[in-house]
Amino acid sequence: MTTEEIASPAPVPVYQDWDDVPEYLLTQTQHAELDLPRKPCQTLAGRVWAKDWARRHAELFDLYDVRASTPTRSTASRSSDAYVCAECGARTERPVKVRDGVGRCPACARVARIAAEQAGTREARARQLVWARGAVADPASVWVYLEYPERTRGPNGRRRPPAGVAITAADAAGRRLLRERVRLAGPRSQDPAAADWPVPLDRALPKLVRTLQGRKLITWCPEHAQALAGWIADGGGEVGWLGSGMRERVVAWRSLVDVRGRAVSTCLDPGRADRMVSLAVRMAEDREVPADARAWLASARGAMLVDIRGDEAAALRLHAMLRMLGVVAVDTDPSPVPDPAVPGAVSLPVWCRPDGMPDPEGPA
Template structure:
């Protein structure tokens, strides 16, 4: 908000100027056109109380004068003409039927309906939620492909705190903790790499290893694997350390959860925008858990259930639902490597419940509960 001169006739008077209509604090502050478009038209007072940036009839930006409607007066329009005016078409909300005294805006994104502010807000939020559902389904499909790939490896880099020089510039991180797990959640790598020079005074963990030694370990453990990371920069760093040989690890564009996880969460704010970011899970095993959650099956209704019973060393997932649902559960469990045998799924029809089957999947207990 800024201040501008109210009028040439009164150059010393300053009034606030707002960047958008949402910033205007009082709904009774209107332009002359808005006064005239009221269902009971009024003549504005000459005093300008504020200004707001808006659009002119050509769509260009323009500064609009606002007048306080509480100080306005009725126009000379008679009762007969007011009764003949077709105000229902322009002043009635197409969704809730509210009768606004001001002309309601047409919303092209919402079926070109005239909506009151509340219904417009609800429609914006609903649209964003529908878009989030579509995006979430796409992210779940990606996650299922990743967890079904036995070459997938989830890798995470956590850098040590960066100190500053006497001039205030931040030094490079003194070390980085690298963790990685495979498609079953088993640990592949957990090592701390020293990045600071031997002469550095920054604190480095005692178990930190030189970069050249760590690079050989990373190449041995991650070579030929598909990297799933939090940020693309993490994959770039690992690939730089391990080199581009025949057994190099690979990164597929888009295999970074920093963009995919918030999209899968699909949280919509009160103003109808999606939350664009979320916290990093913080470790490779947590990246794996996040991906598994993304790959999980849709919410189940009363006709579809999957529950777990455990015994010494084994676990059994009992599935009830339609056959497609049962086979999808089996496919996800097999994809993450916890099915105890190679037997094909064998759904059994439930007596008295057409279209419903039951199936037991025997799993490694540690794989299910870990």
């Protein structure tokens, strides 16, 4: 890019985060911090929103193209650890970013940020595994999904409330308990989409209450839970248990981190109740739990320690039987240790489900 192109009167871009800023755009301070300091050109090339640590609030910082800068009068190159990456040894032009006492180049800093975020998601994933196993094993669990149509607009241009809702419900075995297309629009509604929904809400309520009341209802999001609770109450029923939504649990179980080192906070809707059940079963069957998360599982509510003592071969056979039955809560390779109280005997600790019932995922 030439100086003439840089000086063009086109509006400069405004970046919302430092991660969005190209490497060749620097502030005046960053020009001065280079190991071979440079003087920025006078043509503004962009701006970035960033926190001013002195004023403790975000403000716009001016950016200049370092490729159009000129050398300062300084002839000496700065030589210090501030320009050496402690991870890969790279010699950087800009000071390395120091975090947790370690100076890293931009690439190593991003890798460290991603690794730290991934480590923080492991315990959350283990918690969702425990929840999913309990939900799938509970015969009272029912998954309910509400699908609303696209909202039409009235003569004034405003969006109308949804004309109807498709309600699906399924149990832990994936059996369909409910599939209704319910009209939410009133009898005098001018919404043309109302004709696509044949069953009025008041006629659907008895079946809704009969199917769902007293059950442990698992919805996709809090908005679905609120709507269900209101409809069941309107129908004279009572909700046995109603969670806040499965979406956040699925996000935590997926534990995705983007290339910037930020946890991904969204996921696609399943679309139907049976697909929610499929997701819950996948979560319950997840065996790829890191070692540190396994330690959390072992100490969490939902597991108890059984100490098998005696002959080593017999202890290993009993462990294999418990594993085959699916009673083992934390599936690790058996590690018998000598029993100091009984010569020739071993002690084999096994974390088992507290109810003694087989794991819903089947044999471990």
